[in-house]
Amino acid sequence: MASVTVLTVGKLKEKFYLSACEEYLKRLKGYLPCTLIELPECRLPENPSPAEIRAGLAKEAEEIKKRIPKGAWFCVCTPEGKGLSSEELAETMKQVKLSGKSSLCFLIGSSFGMDPSVKAMADFRLSMSKMTFPHHLFRVMLLEQIYRAEAIQAGSKYHK
Numbered sequence: 001m002a003s004v005t006v007l008t009v010g011k012l013k014e015k016f017y018l019s020a021c022e023e024y025l026k027r028l029k030g031y032l033p034c035t036l037i038e039l040p041e042c043r044l045p046e047n048p049s050p051a052e053i054r055a056g057l058a059k060e061a062e063e064i065k066k067r068i069p070k071g072a073w074f075c076v077c078t079p080e081g082k083g084l085s086s087e088e089l090a091e092t093m094k095q096v097k098l099s100g101k102s103s104l105c106f107l108i109g110s111s112f113g114m115d116p117s118v119k120a121m122a123d124f125r126l127s128m129s130k131m132t133f134p135h136h137l138f139r140v141m142l143l144e145q146i147y148r149a150e151a152i153q154a155g156s157k158y159h160k
Contacts, residue, residue: 002097002104003033004146005069008139009060009110010041017136024143031150036143039063041110053112061115064107072103073123076114077142079132081125089145090152092124106146108139 012018021036028034040063042056068074073096084092096104106126107114119125128141151158 001032002102003035003069004028005067005072005103005105006034006036006108006139006142006146007039007064007067007105008036008108008135009039009064009114010135011038012136012139014136017140020140021143024140024147027147028143028150031147031154034143034146037067039067044112048112054115057110057112057115058117060110061118064114064118065121068105068107068121069103071101072105073099073101074105074107074121075124075126076107076109076119076122077126077128077138078109078114078119079127079130081127083127083129086145086148087152089126090149093146093149094153106142108135108142111135 012021025034025036039060042059044052044056048056093104107118107122109118128138128145133141148158
C-alpha cells in the first residue's frame with residue numbers, strides 16, 4: 001500500500017486551518033496512510049537581504065532533505081510548476097503508484113520559497129494556480145486535492 005507524506009515549512013497556528021487539515025488527514029486514512037510533517041522556518045530579520053534569504057533557504061533545505069522518505073516520488077509545490085486538474089493529479093498519483101513507488105512526498109516551502117537544490121531533486125513540480133495563497137490555506141488546499149485524487153481513483157462520489 002502506498003503512503004503520502006506532506007512536508008511543510010512553518011508551523012500552523014490558526015485553529016480553523018488546523019481543523020480543516022485534521023479533517024482531510026482523517027478522511028485520507030480511509031485510502032492510505034498520510035503523514036504531515038512541519039519543519040521549522042528559518043528566522044530572518046524584518047527586511048532580509050537576498051543573501052540572508054538564500055542562507056535561510058539553504059538551512060531549511062538541509063532539514064527538508066532529511067525528511068523526504070527514502071525512495072519516495074518527490075513533488076514540490078511551486079508557482080513555476082505545472083498546473084494539473086484534479087483528474088490529472090489523480091492520474092499522476094496512480095501512475096506513480098503503478099510504477100512501483102510506495103511513497104509519495106509533497107513539499108510546501110516557506111514564505112520565501114525553497115532552495116534551488118530542493119527543486120532540482122523533485123520528480124515533479126506542481127502549481128495549484130497562478131494566484132498567490134497564504135501558506136496555511138495552501139496546506140488545506142493540497143490535502144484536499146490529495147484526498148480528492150484518492151477519491152477519484154476509488155470511484156467515489158466525492159468528486160463530481
